[in-house]
Amino acid sequence: MIKLVKKINWMTLLVPVISVILGLLCGAVIMLVIGYNPILAYQSIVESIFLQPYYTGETIRAMIPLVLAGLAVAFAFRTGLFNIGVEGQLMAGWLASVACAIVFGHLPRVILLPLSVLAGGAAGALWGYIPGLLKAKFKVHEVISTIMMNYIALYTTAYIIKNFLYTEGERTPTIPAAASLASPFLANLTQGSRLHWGFIVAIIAVVAMWFILWKTTKGYELRAVGFSPDASQYAGMNVSRNIILSLTISGIFAGLGGAMEGLGTYQYMTINSTFTGIGFNGIAVALLGLNTPIGVVLSGALFAGLQTGGLTMQSNAGVPVELIQIIIALIIFFVGSGYVIKWAMGRLTRKGHK
Amino acid sequence: MSYAIEMRHIRKEFPGIVANDDITLQVEEGEIHALFGENGAGKSTLMNVLFGLYQPDKGEIYVHGEKAVINDPNDATRLGIGMVHQHFMLIDKFTVAENIILGREPKKHGMLDMAKAVKIVKELSEKYGLDVDPNQKIEDITVGMQQRVEILKTLYRGSDILIFDEPTAVLTPIEIQELIAIMKRLVKEGKSIILITHKLKEIFECCDRCTVIRRGKNIDSMAISETNPTDLASMMVGRKVHVQINDAPYEPKEKVLEVSHLSVLDQRKVSVVNDLNLTVHGGEILGIAGVDGNGQTELIEAIAGLRKVKDGSIKVDGQDLTNQRTRKIIEAGLGYIPEDRQKHGLVLDFSVGENMVLQTYYKKPYAQSGFLKNKVITKKAKQLIQEFDVRTPSEKTLARSLSGGNQQKVIVAREVDRSPKLLIAAQPTRGLDIGAIEFIHGKLIEEKKKGKAVLLISFELDEILHLSDRIAVIYEGRIIDIVNPKETNENELGLLMAGRRKGGAEA
Numbered sequence: 029m030i031k032l033v034k035k036i037n038w039m040t041l042l043v044p045v046i047s048v049i050l051g052l053l054c055g056a057v058i059m060l061v062i063g064y065n066p067i068l069a070y071q072s073i074v075e076s077i078f079l080q081p082y083y084t085g086e087t088i089r090a091m092i093p094l095v096l097a098g099l100a101v102a103f104a105f106r107t108g109l110f111n112i113g114v115e116g117q118l119m120a121g122w123l124a125s126v127a128c129a130i131v132f133g134h135l136p137r138v139i140l141l142p143l144s145v146l147a148g149g150a151a152g153a154l155w156g157y158i159p160g161l162l163k164a165k166f167k168v169h170e171v172i173s174t175i176m177m178n179y180i181a182l183y184t185t186a187y188i189i190k191n192f193l194y195t196e197g198e199r200t201p202t203i204p205a206a207a208s209l210a211s212p213f214l215a216n217l218t219q220g221s222r223l224h225w226g227f228i229v230a231i232i233a234v235v236a237m238w239f240i241l242w243k244t245t246k247g248y249e250l251r252a253v254g255f256s257p258d259a260s261q262y263a264g265m266n267v268s269r270n271i272i273l274s275l276t277i278s279g280i281f282a283g284l285g286g287a288m289e290g291l292g293t294y295q296y297m298t299i300n301s302t303f304t305g306i307g308f309n310g311i312a313v314a315l316l317g318l319n320t321p322i323g324v325v326l327s328g329a330l331f332a333g334l335q336t337g338g339l340t341m342q343s344n345a346g347v348p349v350e351l352i353q354i355i356i357a358l359i360i361f362f363v364g365s366g367y368v369i370k371w372a373m374g375r376l377t378r379k380g381h382k
Numbered sequence: 383m384s385y386a387i388e389m390r391h392i393r394k395e396f397p398g399i400v401a402n403d404d405i406t407l408q409v410e411e412g413e414i415h416a417l418f419g420e421n422g423a424g425k426s427t428l429m430n431v432l433f434g435l436y437q438p439d440k441g442e443i444y445v446h447g448e449k450a451v452i453n454d455p456n457d458a459t460r461l462g463i464g465m466v467h468q469h470f471m472l473i474d475k476f477t478v479a480e481n482i483i484l485g486r487e488p489k490k491h492g493m494l495d496m497a498k499a500v501k502i503v504k505e506l507s508e509k510y511g512l513d514v515d516p517n518q519k520i521e522d523i524t525v526g527m528q529q530r531v532e533i534l535k536t537l538y539r540g541s542d543i544l545i546f547d548e549p550t551a552v553l554t555p556i557e558i559q560e561l562i563a564i565m566k567r568l569v570k571e572g573k574s575i576i577l578i579t580h581k582l583k584e585i586f587e588c589c590d591r592c593t594v595i596r597r598g599k600n601i602d603s604m605a606i607s608e609t610n611p612t613d614l615a616s617m618m619v620g621r622k623v624h625v626q627i628n629d630a631p632y633e634p635k636e637k638v639l640e641v642s643h644l645s646v647l648d649q650r651k652v653s654v655v656n657d658l659n660l661t662v663h664g665g666e667i668l669g670i671a672g673v674d675g676n677g678q679t680e681l682i683e684a685i686a687g688l689r690k691v692k693d694g695s696i697k698v699d700g701q702d703l704t705n706q707r708t709r710k711i712i713e714a715g716l717g718y719i720p721e722d723r724q725k726h727g728l729v730l731d732f733s734v735g736e737n738m739v740l741q742t743y744y745k746k747p748y749a750q751s752g753f754l755k756n757k758v759i760t761k762k763a764k765q766l767i768q769e770f771d772v773r774t775p776s777e778k779t780l781a782r783s784l785s786g787g788n789q790q791k792v793i794v795a796r797e798v799d800r801s802p803k804l805l806i807a808a809q810p811t812r813g814l815d816i817g818a819i820e821f822i823h824g825k826l827i828e829e830k831k832k833g834k835a836v837l838l839i840s841f842e843l844d845e846i847l848h849l850s851d852r853i854a855v856i857y858e859g860r861i862i863d864i865v866n867p868k869e870t871n872e873n874e875l876g877l878l879m880a881g882r883r884k885g886g887a888e889a
Binding site: 242243244245246247248249251252255256258259260261262263264265266 | 686688707708709710711712713718720725726727728729730731732736740741743744749752753754756
């Protein structure tokens with residue numbers, strides 16, 4: 029872990045930090061213009077997250093799928109692939125875990141729970157494997173195919189729920205308690221939040237990504253192919269196979285994220301008419317987190333905190349919760365303009381020397 | 383007497399290094415002045431200062447005797463300074479004329495006057511003997527022609543001082559001769575030229591005077607007629623230079639590489655290697671001489687399993703490896719120093735250490751049951767860095783931040799250390815300075831002495847003549863002759879490379 033911290037280049041760390049600050053500042057300006065008090069707004073966010081156990085618990089709860097989605101995007105990115113299909117992989121994983129829990133509801137907890145979690149991961153893997161295969165064999169660009177896979181997931185899950193797992197309220201039945209990640213203990217600890225054991229899965233996933241990429245020969249290969257497919261090929265690596273593997277592993281992370289929602293937060297899956305948005309936020313989380321495991325945790329915490337704290341911002345400062353989405357968008361915008369920030373910092377420091 | 387360009391006491395500092403330290407450069411009117419130094423000596427920085435891309439921290443610039451402040455390339459253009467960049471800045475889909483007038487188009491009634499543009503380009507081209515067709519598209523003309531378009535661009539903008547930034551790096555031997563003729567013609571027509579180079583041969587062929595810089599410092603300026611290659615080389619490197627000559631006795635052993643009746647297609651499905659036969663023995667360096675684009679690249683890519691073989695067979699050490707996977711061929715004993723070291727030879731965003739095990743990372747002792755043994759890798763990297771004198775702060779440094787010469791040393795270290803039976807070296811010293819060339823040539827000869835088979839591909843005839851035990855001349859995808867380097871010369875090779883077969887020269 030110490031080594032992990034050392035790897036970070038302080039200059040590159042500057043971009044996300046400054047982006048966050050600029051995003052929050054711009055958000056404040058917008059609030060001022062509309063006539064709200066930004067200090068009160070931000071104060072209520074910070075106070076709720078850190079002082080009210082319920083919101084602390086909800087923040088961590090919201091982090092779980094965000095971090096897993098972020099890891100999925102970051103992992104593919106390390107191999108030079110842009111996985112926009114995290115959303116679809118997540119939905120596939122969500123349904124698979126819920127379906128598994130319901131269908132095999134008679135099994136004991138020690139088998140059913142891990143089986144349902146794995147089912148989620150496997151469905152995500154399949155949803156990542158297909159675009160990987162298409163890219164490796166037919167050179168179909170993964171951005172196109174993963175977007176399409178998102179729609180297939182959206183409507184296929186709706187179809188399956190409606191025809192095979194339907195219950196009142198446009199959703200699946202609730203999963204049996206034996207497959208549930210929910211915990212009365214954690215709920216009590218956080219004054220009734222929906223915090224569940226899934227955070228352990230997320231932590232394992234964070235460590236797993238770091239371990240796979242930097243400690244295994246496969247990870248070495250994946251990173252090499254990501255940086256330079258040409259040099260990797262010259263060195264005798266199988267570039268196609270690595271593309272498939274990368275998207276599959278990425279899909280596992282995303283599928284697990286869905287399983288956490290299905291087995292933990294909600295205990296069922298509704299018929300979605302639109303995307304959950306978690307997968308797309310995962311892109312932002314990965315981007316802000318510089319595609320590193322630790323960075324994904326930090327940026328996941330930030331986004332989860334903003335989303336959860338945004339609710340209290342509305343009740344305490346009267347600021348509409350939609351403003352949080354604007355702030356998140358602004359942060360992403362500034363991260364995207366990272367080059368400009370680096371350039372500006374370069375200018376400033378050079379001026380400072382003179 | 384006033385100079386065309388006089389740069390006095392230029393100092394330019396970057397965070398951590400002084401790129402130019404009190405450099406003075408005086409270029410007389412109507413001369414070809416060589417700016418000579420190793421890679422990273424500060425040549426490009428100095429020229430970027432002159433061209434307005436950098437501002438000097440100290441020092442003054444005089445153009446035709448008058449003090450000049452050059453804030454950006456537009457100022458430089460206005461003062462008549464033009465730069466022919468090493469990497470061309472041309473638009474492929476545009477014609478020659480369109481590229482030349484871009485940014486300063488002749489107009490008639492506010493509309494683009496293409497006829498006039500073509501006429502101007504034609505006139506300029508004829509005046510300086512450039513022989514360029516204004517109506518051809520850039521993508522359809524050779525690299526040599528593209529360079530002439532770059533020259534025309536500066537002439538069109540009225541430059542009378544031309545900076546050539548390592549212009550011969552991308553050219554074939556014949557194109558180099560033509561370029562030298564063009565430069566002489568330009569000078570005759572009253573232009574002054576600064577030639578940035580680290581190649582001795584060019585300096586003695588066309589320059590009048592020379593300024594040597596080393597590690598950002600001015601070493602000396604002199605007339606070419608008053609110096610000789612050995613002195614100049616020592617001056618550049620800062621020590622005595624030993625030219626590596628393949629003096630080990632030629633004792634060919636068993637056949638290591640056997641290529642028979644090989645045919646290979648390129649991307650456009652055109653056959654570029656045609657029924658080619660070639661054998662390389664252990665204990666010899668076989669040089670392949672030929673003009674770029676005669677199938678060299680496709681031949682070695684086919685040997686390395688990177689390109690499909692259409693017909694024929696490739697055997698290494700008796701083992702048939704035709705159309706096998708690259709990894710299998712590497713494991714069978716292939717070492718490969720690729721032509722494009724940054725694109726194919728290294729993962730630039732990997733550390734030096736990680737690059738050292740690019741083919742062996744999955745094998746013992748670097749890995750065990752799928753897990754990397756980073757400590758072993760680091761230890762190996764440190765050992766190779768020391769053994770091959772790679773100048774890098776540490777094995778953790780990214781390959782990207784190394785100089786070209788040191789990047790190449792990383793590749794050579796990695797390939798030689800694996801002790802391959804067959805070592806392919808494609809353009810192994812392209813763009814490197816004398817020190818690095820000397821080192822890499824030494825390593826190739828060492829491999830030969832160890833009884834390995836070395837296949838050398840180079841467009842530098844000197845390199846081929848110095849190192850090879852046998853020279854195979856490739857032309858239009860065929861080996862048209864194999865000659866003994868001791869019984870041939872550049873002229874004969876040049877003729878063969880142009881496809882003119884000579885009787886009785888077969889060895």
